[in-house]
Amino acid sequence: MAPSRESRPPKTTSLPPARRFDWSNFAVRAVSGAVLAAGALGAVWVFGFPGPLWRAPFLMLISVGGVLLSFEWAAMATPTAALRAACVTSVLVAVVIFLAFIGRFADAWMVTGLGAVLAAVAVGAAGARAIDAAYGVLYIAPACLVFVWLIETPQGPGWTLMLFATTWAADIGAFLIGNLLKGPKLWPRFSPNKTWSGFAGGMGVAVAASVAVAAIFMRLSLAGAGLIGLAGGLGTMAGDLWESMLKRRFGVKDSGDLIPGHGGLLDRVDGLMFAVMVFAVARLVVRYGWAH
Numbered sequence: 001m002a003p004s005r006e007s008r009p010p011k012t013t014s015l016p017p018a019r020r021f022d023w024s025n026f027a028v029r030a031v032s033g034a035v036l037a038a039g040a041l042g043a044v045w046v047f048g049f050p051g052p053l054w055r056a057p058f059l060m061l062i063s064v065g066g067v068l069l070s071f072e073w074a075a076m077a078t079p080t081a082a083l084r085a086a087c088v089t090s091v092l093v094a095v096v097i098f099l100a101f102i103g104r105f106a107d108a109w110m111v112t113g114l115g116a117v118l119a120a121v122a123v124g125a126a127g128a129r130a131i132d133a134a135y136g137v138l139y140i141a142p143a144c145l146v147f148v149w150l151i152e153t154p155q156g157p158g159w160t161l162m163l164f165a166t167t168w169a170a171d172i173g174a175f176l177i178g179n180l181l182k183g184p185k186l187w188p189r190f191s192p193n194k195t196w197s198g199f200a201g202g203m204g205v206a207v208a209a210s211v212a213v214a215a216i217f218m219r220l221s222l223a224g225a226g227l228i229g230l231a232g233g234l235g236t237m238a239g240d241l242w243e244s245m246l247k248r249r250f251g252v253k254d255s256g257d258l259i260p261g262h263g264g265l266l267d268r269v270d271g272l273m274f275a276v277m278v279f280a281v282a283r284l285v286v287r288y289g290w291a292h
Contacts, residue, residue, distance in 0.1 A: 032259050033168075033268075036259070036268065037164070037168065039061065040061060040164060041161070041164070042057065043057040043058040043060075043061045044058065044151070044157050044160050044161055044164070045157070047151055047156070047157050047160075048156075048157045055101070058151060059097070059101055062097055062144050062147055062148060063094055063097050065144070065265065065269070066090070066093040066094065066096075066097055066140055066141070066144045067090040067093065067094065068258065068265045069093075069140045069265055069266055069269070070086055070089035070090035070093055070136065070140060071086040071090065072255045072256045072258070072264045072265060072266050073085075073086075073089065073136040073139065073140065073255075073266065074086035074089060074133075074136065075256065076246075076247070076250050076252055076255050076256075076266075077129075077132040077133070077135070077136060077246075077250055078123055078128040078129060078132050078133055078136075079128075080126070080127060080128045081123050081126035081127065081128035081133075084122060084123060084126050085119065085122075085123045085128065085133045085136065088118065088119045088122045088123065088133070089115075089119055089133070089136050089137055089140065092111065092112075092115035092118065092119065092137055092141060093137070093140050093141045093144055095111055095115075096108045096111050096112055096115070096141045096144060096145050097144050097145070097148060099111060100144075100145045100148035100149060101148055103152075105145070105149060108145050109142075109145070111141075112137065112138065112141045112142060112145065115137045115141065116134040116135075116137040116138050117134065119133040119134055119136065119137045120133050120134035139273070140273075142277070143272075143273040143276055143277070146276050146277060146280045147160075147276055149280065150163070150276065150279060150280055150283060153283055153287070155218055155219065155220075158213070158214075158217045158218040159218070159279060159283055161213055161217060162209075162210055162213040162214060162217075162218065162225070162228070162229075162279070163232065163272075163275060163276060163279045164272075165209040165210065165212070165213045166206045166209050166210045166213075166228075166229050166232040166233060166236070166275065166279075167206075167232065167236045167271050167272045167275045168209070169202070169205040169206045169208065169209035169210075169233075170202040170203065170205065170206035170232070170233040170236040170237065170271065170275075171202065171236065171240075171271060172202075172205065173198075173201045173202040173203075173204065173205030173206065174194070174198040174199060174201060174202030174237070175198065175202075176201070177197055177198050177200075177201025177202070177205075178193075178194065178195045178197055178198020178199075178201065178202075179198075180197075181195070181197035181198075181201070182195055182197065183195050183196055183197040184196050186198070186199050186241075187241060187244075190241065190244045190245045190248050191240070191241055191244040194240075194241070194244075199237060202233060202236070202237065203230065203233045203234070203237070206229050206230070206232060206233030206236065207226050207229040207230050207233065208229070209229065210225045210226065210228055210229025210230075210232060211225045211226050211229060213225070220286065224286065228278075228279065228282045231278045231282065232275045232278050232279055232282075233275075234278070235271070235274040235275040235277065235278035235279075236271030236272070236274065236275045237271065238271075238274050239270045239271040239272070239273055239274030239275065240270050240271045242270065242274065243255070243266060243267070243270035254267050255267050
């Protein structure tokens with residue numbers, strides 16, 4: 001016999017526990033991020049010193065970063081031919097960086113295009129998806145090339161410093177403000193942890209960082225710096241979301257486990273790879289007389 005209504009236990013509704021801010025993970029992220037930032041800032045700082053040897057730290061920074069990104073991309077996108085894809089992509093990226101450092105930018109762009117075809121053929125012959133190997137070259141090599149071009153332009157170290165400050169501020173602002181305020185999700189299908197509050201906070205901090213660097217280190221109008229910071233912040237957010245889409249496509253949570261608290265190097269520089277393209281366009285615009 002079914003129990004009477006009086007004898008049944010009352011229904012209870014259990015709400016999911018509120019997500020708490022993970023301070024331990026934030027501490028790990030902060031320490032590893034600070035170490036990477038110190039190395040990058042040191043390489044930019046000494047780049048303008050007299051003598052060609054002072055350019056070597058930045059060359060090493062970009063070269064090592066390009067090779068590591070090549071290996072991460074290969075493992076994520078072409079796991080059945082990861083070693084072959086990594087070797088081909090890393091060699092091509094290294095050649096592009098070297099050509100850029102000796103000022104042969106046209107040749108570097110040509111190698112990028114031909115290298116994508118070469119990577120597709122080499123990896124396709126091993127039974128992996130050729131298009132993913134080709135995209136790896138087109139994803140990594142142009143960003144490395146443009147990094148070299150940007151720092152070689154007049155006020156190049158200042159522009160590179162402003163780029164770093166803008167992207168780091170966008171990332172940190174979005175992470176902290178998004179965790180603090182939460183609210184509606186930005187794009188839950190591909191990146192369930194990102195919120196509109198984090199997006200707005202990251203953009204605001206990115207603009208402030210760009211203006212601060214321009215005011216202290218550069219000959220650039222503050223209004224122009226603000227617009228560049230806004231565009232760079234948007235580029236950072238777009239790069240972050242784009243990599244989230246790629247990881248979802250390949251079925252991985254992180255691009256690797258190289259950096260404690262962050263995942264792989266690609267997880268750390270995904271926004272930077274888009275933002276450097278935005279800054280390159282801004283640099284060309286400023287060169288022709290705007291924003292002085």
